[in-house]
Amino acid sequence: MRRFILSLMMGCLVLSLGTMGLFSQPLPEFSLDGYPVNFGSAENEWGQANAAFLAGFIGPSPSLVMSPIAPLYDSDILTSFAPPGAPPGHLLLTRFVPPPPMGSPFFVDAVSNNKTAMSGCQIIFVEFSVDRATGGATPANASWQQARLNEQPADIFRVGTPGFAHLGLFVPLPPPGAGWTPFYGGPVNPGNGFNSPPYALPGPAGSGGVNNLLYDQAVHFNLLPNVAPYPRIAPGTHDNIDGYSRWLFSMLAPANSAIFFCLHPASGALWGFSAADILYCNQPGGLYWPATGVYAFANQMGLDNFGFNSDSIDGLSVFDNGVPGLLEPGIDYAGFTLAPGSATLMWLVNNGYPVNAASILMTDFQGFFYLYLFDTDLGVGNGPNVLTPPPNKGPLPVIPFVDINVDALELTIDPAPLPYTNPITRPNIDPITKN
DSSP states (O other): HHHHHHHHHHHHHHHHHSSTTTTTTOEEEEOOOOOTTTTTTOOOOOOOOHHHHHHOOOOOOOOOHHSSSOOTTOOOEEEEEOOTSOOOEEEEEEEESSOOOTTTOEEEEEEBBBBBGGGTSEEEEEEEEEOOOOEESSSHHHHHHHTTTTTTTOOEEEOOOSSSOGGGGGOOOOOTTTTTEEEEEESSSGTTTSSOOSSSOOOTTTTOOOEEEEEOTTTTOOOOHHHHEEEEOOOOOOOEEEEEEEESTTSSSSTOOEEEEEOOOOHHHTTOOOOTTTTESOOOOOSEEEOOEEEEOOGHHHOOSTTTOOOOEEEEEEOOSSTTTTBBTTTTTEEEEOOTTTTTHHHHTTTTOOTTTTOOOEEESOOOOOEEEEEHHHTTEBSSSSSSSSSSSOOOOOGGGOOOOOOEEEOOOOOOOOOOOSSSSTTOOOOOHOO
């Protein structure tokens, strides 16, 4: 089965990438979270006094003012410039027009290039980051081990499976059936109707997974803190990656047709957009990138059901398959995550639906969404926390299920060696070789 999946994936790579080298890949591109006045960082975007806030596991990211290239803004897109063997570091890739300080009220909460070249593939891989209060589901997960070391929020993790069934296999999505809400259709798996009409592969929700460390925040990015042993997280002590893109192209590459992004609720309130709207820029080259317009409104994804700017997309991968920049429901689709405190997410959990801020959701913009992957498929959770029994007792606060949070997302067809070995920090959770 594993060989079959890899064969499908590599065939897709050859067809999709053309002259690009089969294993060529851009460097990771990311943004950091701030802490807007009267709002909050990735853990409490509306300023809610949740468990993460009460324990002090909040922003802002200190590199915004302490980086060697500061001042930085939470709308800036950064990239690593450290190839293997070189000193770690980061540089400014691109920022909004107009330049700061006029542009600084923009808080980019999620970012994606156009993934349409991957639309015909059968297999997808998942890369992500978590927030300051989120760790792993079990000690087998790198996010658990990194949280034990107080360094997980600016790391990038990858699900160590042979891949999941590609989102495009389920598009166009059927309307939610009996027993589901008009805006949420349940998990994408055979038990929820995704076996008729027959799909090439069964839906992945509930298939399980364990995450590995892909990029270490200090070793590869020189994000803060960067000297081990890392202190316990407190307000403003630790960087948090909350926007991330790596594959298929750099956001500035000529082959990339657009930059898609979502704003933090503070920017939504300031500029008149919802934090669940997907905005885009159709001029992605150069140091500055202007916001061109709205690609998709929140209600076209089944969001903002309980008020304007009441939901926030904080992880995003967009497949704009038709006319560039023109939303075409049933043809275009996206994977996304919602921030803790999003009203639609809270309503679903309060009504017994097993989704949370770590769930990867999918939509084809027909006005509803489905659950693509559970938190357990990614291996994320709220451990090791202060109530975890010895010997795994850890530093995290005890956050509720709904607030377990994936706040940066990348869906890729980039193949990884199996079994997976992190090329930067071998072995992938060994703190001695990593620091």
